[in-house]
Amino acid sequence: MVNLSLISSSDVLVRKLQTISDIREADIGVLRAIPVQMKDFGANHDLVREGDHPAYSFVVLEGLVGSTKHTGDGKRQITSFFVAGDIPDLHGLHLSVMDCNFSTLTPARIGFMRHDTLRTVCDQHPRIATAFWRSTLIDAAIYREWVTNVGRREAYTRMAHILCELIFRLRSVGHIQDHVADLPITQAALGDALGLSTVHVNRMLQELRRKGLIATSGSKVHALDWPGLIHAGDFDTTYLHQRNRTDQ
Amino acid sequence: MVNLSLISSSDVLVRKLQTISDIREADIGVLRAIPVQMKDFGANHDLVREGDHPAYSFVVLEGLVGSTKHTGDGKRQITSFFVAGDIPDLHGLHLSVMDCNFSTLTPARIGFMRHDTLRTVCDQHPRIATAFWRSTLIDAAIYREWVTNVGRREAYTRMAHILCELIFRLRSVGHIQDHVADLPITQAALGDALGLSTVHVNRMLQELRRKGLIATSGSKVHALDWPGLIHAGDFDTTYLHQRNRTDQ
DNA sequence: CGCGGGGTTGAGGTCAATCAATCAATGTGG
DNA sequence: CCACATTGATTGATTGACCTCAACCCCGCG
Numbered sequence: 001m002v003n004l005s006l007i008s009s010s011d012v013l014v015r016k017l018q019t020i021s022d023i024r025e026a027d028i029g030v031l032r033a034i035p036v037q038m039k040d041f042g043a044n045h046d047l048v049r050e051g052d053h054p055a056y057s058f059v060v061l062e063g064l065v066g067s068t069k070h071t072g073d074g075k076r077q078i079t080s081f082f083v084a085g086d087i088p089d090l091h092g093l094h095l096s097v098m099d100c101n102f103s104t105l106t107p108a109r110i111g112f113m114r115h116d117t118l119r120t121v122c123d124q125h126p127r128i129a130t131a132f133w134r135s136t137l138i139d140a141a142i143y144r145e146w147v148t149n150v151g152r153r154e155a156y157t158r159m160a161h162i163l164c165e166l167i168f169r170l171r172s173v174g175h176i177q178d179h180v181a182d183l184p185i186t187q188a189a190l191g192d193a194l195g196l197s198t199v200h201v202n203r204m205l206q207e208l209r210r211k212g213l214i215a216t217s218g219s220k221v222h223a224l225d226w227p228g229l230i231h232a233g234d235f236d237t238t239y240l241h242q243r244n245r246t247d248q
Numbered sequence: 249m250v251n252l253s254l255i256s257s258s259d260v261l262v263r264k265l266q267t268i269s270d271i272r273e274a275d276i277g278v279l280r281a282i283p284v285q286m287k288d289f290g291a292n293h294d295l296v297r298e299g300d301h302p303a304y305s306f307v308v309l310e311g312l313v314g315s316t317k318h319t320g321d322g323k324r325q326i327t328s329f330f331v332a333g334d335i336p337d338l339h340g341l342h343l344s345v346m347d348c349n350f351s352t353l354t355p356a357r358i359g360f361m362r363h364d365t366l367r368t369v370c371d372q373h374p375r376i377a378t379a380f381w382r383s384t385l386i387d388a389a390i391y392r393e394w395v396t397n398v399g400r401r402e403a404y405t406r407m408a409h410i411l412c413e414l415i416f417r418l419r420s421v422g423h424i425q426d427h428v429a430d431l432p433i434t435q436a437a438l439g440d441a442l443g444l445s446t447v448h449v450n451r452m453l454q455e456l457r458r459k460g461l462i463a464t465s466g467s468k469v470h471a472l473d474w475p476g477l478i479h480a481g482d483f484d485t486t487y488l489h490q491r492n493r494t495d496q
Numbered sequence: 497c498g499c500g501g502g503g504t505t506g507a508g509g510t511c512a513a514t515c516a517a518t519c520a521a522t523g524t525g526g
Numbered sequence: 527c528c529a530c531a532t533t534g535a536t537t538g539a540t541t542g543a544c545c546t547c548a549a550c551c552c553c554g555c556g
Binding site: 050051067069071072073075076077079080091094095097099100123126130133134136137138139140141143144145146147148150151152153157194195234238239241 | 299324385392395
């Protein structure tokens with residue numbers, strides 16, 4: 001396990017931006033200078049709610065955060081996951097009213113950054129502004145993939161796909177050792193992400209285990225057969241728009 | 249019917265940006281000066297394909313365009329609609345590889361704009377850059393809503409919801425008279441947008457007609473009972489992030 | 497006049513939801 | 527240390543929403 005107290009909040013953000021954008025030395029200094037207010041939360045805590053007009057954006061430092069929406073009859077849909085380094089509500093910079101909630105799906109450490117600070121940084125450092133814009137565009141690409149996943153793939157494929165995405169993204173920010181991911185996410189949350197019932201999520205996970213693609217113990221998910229999982233999940237990394245994809 | 253030949257391509261774009269952003273007189277001149285190459289297409293034509301590295305973005309001047317993705321076993325999912333004034337692939341400015349296709353869903357008139365021109369405009373006119381960024385953020389908000397629609401609403405509600413969105417967006421760019429929208433879209437395309445079969449789309453439309461919420465004749469869709477349709481579709485305009493919503 | 501695309505209809509099948517238990521792990525108060 | 531509550535995972539039985547298949551209809555068009 002990585003000792004988090006040794007890693008500054010800036011490192012997590014910088015590392016993430018480097019995986020998607022061309023960040024120079026000068027920019028790194030600017031990013032490190034952004035004041036970040038850290039706070040820890042338990043699972044299932046609403047960080048921002050639909051209708052809010054937040055004055056802060058936040059970066060995920062540790063844990064899993066989801067963008068969620070609720071239908072009129074109270075069902076929940078998770079529309080995307082966010083892992084360490086991601087800034088889920090960066091769009092709040094330019095859309096004043098929140099159209100979704102952001103909730104922790106596992107215990108999480110969050111870093112809050114003032115909107116006016118971020119706007120100043122963007123005005124003065126076009127490369128950082130571009131990197132941020134690019135980050136929101138990748139979020140959009142992920143949403144597109146999720147529409148497809150939920151709309152046109154059957155439950156088994158859908159489940160495999162989302163595991164591929166999670167594992168791939170966690171690996172690209174260095175949060176996976178030996179193909180084992182620590183994902184203390186409930187099956188109910190997976191269901192809300194996939195548009196499936198908890199019961200069916202359970203059965204699909206069983207099928208993935210039975211076919212030898214994954215193994216689970218506690219909150220650990222082990223991708224036993226990564227190529228097999230990718231195939232089962234109809235997974236193609238293009239939509240994640242990573243700069244270099246040497247380590248598939 | 250509006251006589252399109254009297255409307256310049258810039259008017260359509262400017263009008264759209266004004267519905268979502270604070271565009272000044274000075275900016276309008278800049279926008280009008282962007283060279284636009286117009287072209288007409290029939291329905292079901294791929295304007296851009298997954299994997300492409302386009303050097304142009306395009307604005308929809310007339311007709312309906314969809315962002316589409318295909319699963320491994322050949323099923324199609326439409327992840328969003330784009331109406332007159334929208335720039336569907338603006339994200340191509342900062343994401344070099346396309347992760348989805350853009351196809352015409354009806355006959356359409358399209359205006360192509362060079363990426364390098366758009367980049368220059370963005371560099372020199374921050375308010376326009378912000379408006380463009382905002383436009384891509386609203387696209388993302390729409391994707392989020394679609395994930396929810398497809399993942400957690402049942403077919404009938406889903407169908408009503410998408411009609412509400414289409415009608416609302418068409419109205420906000422002045423393409424609707426007397427609550428009647430001209431939508432020459434096939435039921436198969438609606439199915440691909442909703443994650444439903446053509447047969448079921450047909451039955452849901454019948455149910456909406458039977459309940460007196462809509463009437464159709466040819467390609468015209470008449471919202472007979474707009475409040476009723478909004479209620480049936482669990483529709484809330486927040487996610488479209490319009491500047492003023494006086495005319496719901 | 498035949499053809500094709502899109503819309504409509506019916507019958508039967510299937511995937512996934514719902515309902516209702518049970519079980520395992522963890523925590524809590526007495 | 528044990529009764530008890532709670533949360534999450536698992537299982538079986540049943541139901542239901544939606545799909546698939548296969549017609550048939552309608553209309554514009556070559």
